[in-house]
Amino acid sequence: MNYQKIPDETIKRMPMYLRAFSMLKTENRDSISSSQLAERLGMSPPQIRKDLSYFGAFGTRGVGYPVASTADQIRGILKLDVTQKAVLVGAGRLGAAIAEYPGFASFGFDIAAIFDNDPSKIGTKIGKNVVEDIAKIDTIKSRDIHLAILAIPADAAQPVVDGLADCCIKGILNLSACHLAVPKSIKVVTIDLAMELGTLPYYM
Amino acid sequence: MNYQKIPDETIKRMPMYLRAFSMLKTENRDSISSSQLAERLGMSPPQIRKDLSYFGAFGTRGVGYPVASTADQIRGILKLDVTQKAVLVGAGRLGAAIAEYPGFASFGFDIAAIFDNDPSKIGTKIGKNVVEDIAKIDTIKSRDIHLAILAIPADAAQPVVDGLADCCIKGILNLSACHLAVPKSIKVVTIDLAMELGTLPYYM
DNA sequence: CCTTGCTTGTGAATGTGAACGCAAGCACGA
DNA sequence: TCGTGCTTGCGTTCACATTCACAAGCAAGG
Secondary structure: OOOOOOOHHHHHHHHHHHHHHHHHHHOOOOEEOHHHHHHHHOOOHHHHHHHHHOOOOOOEOOOEEEHHHHHHHHHHHOOOOOOEEEEEEOOOHHHHHHHOOOHHHHOOEEEEEEEEOOOOOOOOEEOOEEEEEHHHHHHHHHHOOOEEEEOOOHHHHHHHHHHHHOOOOOEEEEOOOOOOOOOOOOEEEEOOHHHHHHOHHHHO | OOOOOOOHHHHHHHHHHHHHHHHHHHOOOOEEOHHHHHHHHOOOHHHHHHHHHOOOOOOEOOOEEEHHHHHHHHHHHOOOOOOEEEEEEOOOHHHHHHHOOOHHHHOOEEEEEEEEOOOOOOOOEEOOEEEEEHHHHHHHHHHOOOEEEEOOOHHHHHHHHHHHHOOOOOEEEEOOOOOOOOOOOOEEEEOOHHHHHHOHHHHO
């Protein structure tokens, strides 16, 4: 990896490339050109080449990108070559759906703990995890967990985030419909499905 | 609304503004300045002013933006001033969570139909809707539905989308982990939670 | 060993969005 | 009625991202 500035937009696209190369591997393809890949992903060939070239020269001129080794390279860049543990906060319907979503495992993520504040949920089992009491969130400090997924109501989110900030959490995937205030050392990605849907009628 | 080009990024942010102004209304605020709003949303004041000014002069100099009327304006711009019906395809865990997510209603969305291909799910009730057979998807043509939410496995998505394209669907919120090929008249927003989480370890 | 065809990698140019700074102008008080 | 303070609206500037176009270079075949 060289030391020039890599665009944020490029980083956002890297998981998409990783997913594509992983799929190509299961199809037993051993190489793919930028134009073929671009068609699959609905984007332009030069953009793919530029994105990948920020991290080095992965491809072979005249041939394309070797599927297996490029997948490994991207995994390394995104630090997904080791299992990343994540804590899920919120064991409602959405939380339960997330806990059992196989897509996380395919990126090497491991939902290693689930917390909730509802006594009727604490102690129940979701997937392989037993739901724990949110009051004991600080037990994650000693469990090598640095990612959190928030699937709780917006008005409950900020206090939970303040707690997570004291627990070595470095990244948060926030599914609550609100902005979170966090120290700069924590990276937050917020997704509200209703908001995403909210843009569509404008284009109709 | 004037006829100059409005940035896509601005459109993406409009639902966020709408949500903020709606919340301010429930707090009985009658106006807010761009700097106060910026702090709440974690963004810069000039950006808010620029975004809103694309659609006209909503604010009052020296005072700020009137909460109630600005909310109405944005609702009109996004065409959320009328109830927008949406069809949900996929009645699995994620689909069920979406069907009962109250956030959609707060933007004026109405999940008006649910489809699935699993015979054990067809006929069961989720929220107010009875799950229908995906084979009968074309019945939505006569039901004034122009939005679709896809919560199905990636390998099943493309055929469903082809079917939706023949049913007057104009916008799709795709929660499947794949790129969808659609005619240009259809706007697609794809969200894969695993992919979003996939960027976070890079920044740790 | 050389030639041909194809695809990558990359600087330069173009396009797009964000930030800045200030003039315009409303509200309020004297 | 006029002056003051505050905040919007917007032209300009700047930064970032995408696209373009072409040289570099590998592979395969004669």
